[in-house]
Amino acid sequence: MSEELIPIYIMGKQYMVPPSLTIQRAMEYAGYRLLRGCGCRAGFCGACATVYRIAGDYRLHIGLACATLVQPNMYLTQIPFFPAERRSYNLAELKATPETLFSIYPEVLRCLQCGTCTKACPQNIDVRAYMAAAMRGDIAAVADKSFDCIMCGLCAARCPAEEVQYNIAILCRRLYGRYIAPRAQHLAERVREIEAGKYDAEIAALKAMPKEELAEKYNSRDIEPD
Numbered sequence: 500m501s502e503e504l505i506p507i508y509i510m511g512k513q514y515m516v517p518p519s520l521t522i523q524r525a526m527e528y529a530g531y532r533l534l535r536g537c538g539c540r541a542g543f544c545g546a547c548a549t550v551y552r553i554a555g556d557y558r559l560h561i562g563l564a565c566a567t568l569v570q571p572n573m574y575l576t577q578i579p580f581f582p583a584e585r586r587s588y589n590l591a592e593l594k595a596t597p598e599t600l601f602s603i604y605p606e607v608l609r610c611l612q613c614g615t616c617t618k619a620c621p622q623n624i625d626v627r628a629y630m631a632a633a634m635r636g637d638i639a640a641v642a643d644k645s646f647d648c649i650m651c652g653l654c655a656a657r658c659p660a661e662e663v664q665y666n667i668a669i670l671c672r673r674l675y676g677r678y679i680a681p682r683a684q685h686l687a688e689r690v691r692e693i694e695a696g697k698y699d700a701e702i703a704a705l706k707a708m709p710k711e712e713l714a715e716k717y718n719s720r721d722i723e724p725d
Contacts, residue, residue: 502517502518502519503518504516504517504518505517505518505569505570505571505572506571506572507525507529507569507570507571507572507573507574507575508572508573508574508575509526509529509531509575510575510576511574514528514529516528516529516569518568518569518570518571519568520568520569521564521565521566521567521568521569522547522549522551522562522564522565522567522568522569522573522575523537523540523547523564523565525569526564526575537564537565539565540565541565541566542563542565542566542621542649543649544649545563545649545650545651545652546651547563547564547565547577548561548562548563548564548577548578548651548652548653548656549561549562549563549564549567549575549576549577549578550575550576550577550578550656551573551574551575551576552573552574553570553572553573553574554571554572554574555572561619561621561653561656561657562621563621563651564577566621578652578656583652583655583663583665583666584663584666585663585666586603586604586666586670588603588670590673590674590677591677593674594678595638595674595675595677595678595679596636596638597635597636597638598636599674600633600636600638600667600670600671600674601636603670604662604663604666604667604670606660606661606662606663607630607633607634607662607667608634609660609661609662610627610630610631610633610634610660610662611659611660612627612630612631613627613659614627615657615658615659616630616654616655616657616658616662616664617654618657619653619654619656619657620653620654621649621651621653622647622648622649624644624645624647624648625644626645626654626664628644629641629644629645629664629668630662630664630667632644633667633668633671638671638674638675638679639675639679641667641668641671641672641675642668642671642672642674642675642676642679645665645668645669645671645672646672648665648668648669650665650669651665652665
């Protein structure tokens with residue numbers, strides 16, 4: 500490569516890498532084989548949470564390794580799984596009430612509204628806003644405001660109140676989906692059509708298509724409006 504290489508540090512060891520690479524690509528360039536902490540490679544799955552510092556900068560930085568470019572003298576540590584507690588519950592036995600939320604995650608009421616979680620979010624979600632809704636017991640608002648969460652855990656990694664924001668949010672989305680969201684009648688009708696075999700021939704034809712033809716058909720499809 501014609502680029503001038505820059506130094507980065509992976510688990511304390513220095514490597515020289517091109518500055519145009521993402522952290523993930525730089526690690527592979529340095530010889531690492533990524534078996535964990537490597538998912539979609541497009542900033543959506545949340546599997547490649549990364550903590551880093553820059554030499555001379557006191558701040559702790561965070562990001563997704565697949566979407567963050569390397570910088571000179573970057574000190575890196577991967578977090579393929581953040582050890583935040585996720586409570587066990589049977590969704591079918593719950594009710595969509597504030598009491599349910601507070602009983603499963605009572606720490607929701609510890610939120611300081613400091614905004615550190617929002618600053619940490621690689622998806623630019625206003626985590627502080629949905630945590631404020633959680634403290635009010637507004638399950639629908641939490642579900643709506645946290646909809647784009649990819650469960651990377653970086654919000655919890657930076658929380659001074661030691662909350663598990665993303666696990667609180669997914670509980671609310673599950674409660675909303677099961678108990679609050681209006682039923683989609685057109686979806687129920689489509690399921691009945693599938694069970695009756697209406698699309699069997701079309702599905703068989705799709706399964707028999709070459710991969711390239713199937714990809715072209717997918718990319719040229721009509722997309723339903725929001």
